Amino acid sequence: MASQSVSTLKQEEQPAATVIGWQGIRCVLPPDWNLVSFSLERDSGYLRVDAPADSALTVQIRWLDAGHTQEPNSIYGYLMRFLQKRGRSNPRSTAGPDLKASLEKLLKETEKHARKEHVRFECHLKPEHIEGERRAINFSWVGGGRGQGKIWHCTQCNRVVMAQVVGLTKDHAAIASVAAKLFGTLQDHSIDGRDLWALYDLQIEVPNTFRLKEQQLYSGHLKLVFGRSGERLVVERWGLASTTLKRFTLDEWFRNQALIGLKNRQSGPLELPMGHEAVFYRFQLPIWNRIGALKSAMGKPSCAATHYAGGGWVCEATNRIYILQLFYNKRADEDLWHEVASRCRCHS
Amino acid sequence: MGLPLTQRIKYGVGRYLPFLKIGPPKPERKAVMTLRPCQNSAITWEKQGDGSVLLHVPINQNTGRLGAVMRKLLRPPKERRVELDEVGGFVWELCNGQHTIEMIVQKTAKQFKMNRREAEVSVTMFLQMLHERNFIGFYKLVRRGGTPAAKDESMAEKPETELTKNTSEGR
Numbered sequence: 260m261a262s263q264s265v266s267t268l269k270q271e272e273q274p275a276a277t278v279i280g281w282q283g284i285r286c287v288l289p290p291d292w293n294l295v296s297f298s299l300e301r302d303s304g305y306l307r308v309d310a311p312a313d314s315a316l317t318v319q320i321r322w323l324d325a326g327h328t329q330e331p332n333s334i335y336g337y338l339m340r341f342l343q344k345r346g347r348s349n350p351r352s353t354a355g356p357d358l359k360a361s362l363e364k365l366l367k368e369t370e371k372h373a374r375k376e377h378v379r380f381e382c383h384l385k386p387e388h389i390e391g392e393r394r395a396i397n398f399s400w401v402g403g404g405r406g407q408g409k410i411w412h413c414t415q416c417n418r419v420v421m422a423q424v425v426g427l428t429k430d431h432a433a434i435a436s437v438a439a440k441l442f443g444t445l446q447d448h449s450i451d452g453r454d455l456w457a458l459y460d461l462q463i464e465v466p467n468t469f470r471l472k473e474q475q476l477y478s479g480h481l482k483l484v485f486g487r488s489g490e491r492l493v494v495e496r497w498g499l500a501s502t503t504l505k506r507f508t509l510d511e512w513f514r515n516q517a518l519i520g521l522k523n524r525q526s527g528p529l530e531l532p533m534g535h536e537a538v539f540y541r542f543q544l545p546i547w548n549r550i551g552a553l554k555s556a557m558g559k560p561s562c563a564a565t566h567y568a569g570g571g572w573v574c575e576a577t578n579r580i581y582i583l584q585l586f587y588n589k590r591a592d593e594d595l596w597h598e599v600a601s602r603c604r605c606h607s
Numbered sequence: 608m609g610l611p612l613t614q615r616i617k618y619g620v621g622r623y624l625p626f627l628k629i630g631p632p633k634p635e636r637k638a639v640m641t642l643r644p645c646q647n648s649a650i651t652w653e654k655q656g657d658g659s660v661l662l663h664v665p666i667n668q669n670t671g672r673l674g675a676v677m678r679k680l681l682r683p684p685k686e687r688r689v690e691l692d693e694v695g696g697f698v699w700e701l702c703n704g705q706h707t708i709e710m711i712v713q714k715t716a717k718q719f720k721m722n723r724r725e726a727e728v729s730v731t732m733f734l735q736m737l738h739e740r741n742f743i744g745f746y747k748l749v750r751r752g753g754t755p756a757a758k759d760e761s762m763a764e765k766p767e768t769e770l771t772k773n774t775s776e777g778r
Binding site for chain 1: 640692722
């Protein structure tokens with residue numbers, strides 16, 4: 260399941276299904292489900308996706324990098340880490356993380372909630388089994404609601420992922436149906452070196468070397484900012500394109516939204532694989548911008564952004580404007596803008 | 608119908624001492640979505656060519672003697688104009704007491720090709736803003752016996768006399 264390719268995932272999608280992609284986690288859920296809660300960290304985090312409002316179903320996904328060690332927060336912690344490094348090398352355990360212990364911890368929390376509501380709590384754990392690259396345990400619980408989930412450790416990405424579908428006690432059939440869809444499509448690591456970022460009908464694939472730095476999720480405007488050493492990639496999606504473009508041309512709109520002054524710059528039209536025509540600017544960063552880029556390169560001048568590539572296009576089918584801006588280092592990847600733009604799925 | 612005195616005191620205390628975390632229960636989303644927004648009859652409006660809507664909101668003239676003197680001296684305008692953009696105008700037109708918030712959300716999402724969730728957030732915020740300014744009020748359909756209507760949509764066509772009117776007072 261984990262080795263499923265992007266093409267297989269796309270084939271499995273129903274036209275109206277909701278695709279969710281966040282921090283390397285990707286899954287397909289029934290139509291109109293939406294991301295409501297998430298964490299920004301990649302090493303350990305969570306994700307909550309809710310069903311449309313007339314249903315109480317929710318999908319919760321938590322992940323933890325099994326190889327990730329916490330940064331010490333005291334002098335004692337730093338000293339211990341230093342001594343451990345100096346001491347004999349500790350051979351890494353081949354057995355992997357204890358899934359049962361992690362699961363029991365989670366179920367205890369759920370049981371606590373059930374006890375507060377004075378209802379009986381029952382959980383059922385299936386024996387640990389191997390699914391391709393995963394070591395997994397299926398579980399279900401009833402008490403103050405109902406949940407069906409799975410916890411697994413993926414040997415490829417070394418992540419421990421816990422996913423469960425939670426609903427009301429009476430929602431047994433609905434939970435089982437969503438769980439089947441979720442576990443059939445859920446992937447926990449990037450494919451072909453790219454992470455899928457998919458939320459609120461925005462679907463874009465970004466190289467997994469980029470990390471999410473900022474996000475702004477407003478109604479009608481989504482903005483994701485990714486960073487890699489001194490490079491920066493900004494993805495924006497604006498709604499109501501027809502209303503916006505009554506007053507401005509796309510080029511004027513893009514010039515207003517650009518993160519860098521585009522005065523005296525000439526745009527070139529660009530044909531994108533989805534059939535849209537984009538306005539596109541590419542140029543070497545002016546010296547004052549390069550000084551700023553050096554600052555964000557964190558002492559690695561060779562990684563600092565030297566060039567700018569930015570463009571936007573209108574997707575008439577979805578009535579949206581997409582904007583991609585990239586501050587990149589010429590030595591790293593010159594065609595990155597085109598690669599990301601061509602992998603943005605603005606309409607089905 | 609107002610709240611009992613004990614609850615009013617309790618919620619009044621909770622309002623000024625927020626750390627006590629006592630307040631009126633939040634209305635359920637499902638119940639809110641069945642409300643029917645209705646324009647304030649004191650407001651006149653006109654649709655413009657680009658789809659936007661211009662509202663003419665009368666300004667309250669009853670401000671006492673001093674107000675009357677000031678009015679004579681300064682001659683303030685009798686109305687103020689509020690322009691709603693294309694989306695706002697579309698929602699405003701639907702606020703005719705026949706559409707529930709849920710219906711307005713669905714129509715807006717379809718018209719402007721918005722995500723359902725995005726449309727819901729935008730429309731409810733916009734309606735809330737209109738309500739705070741007394742531009743709209745809300746109907747709630749109830750049966751004559753007092754219980755909520757079993758099938759909301761079927762009652763939309765019934766005459767206004769059968770409905771419980773619960774609109775905010777206009778300016």
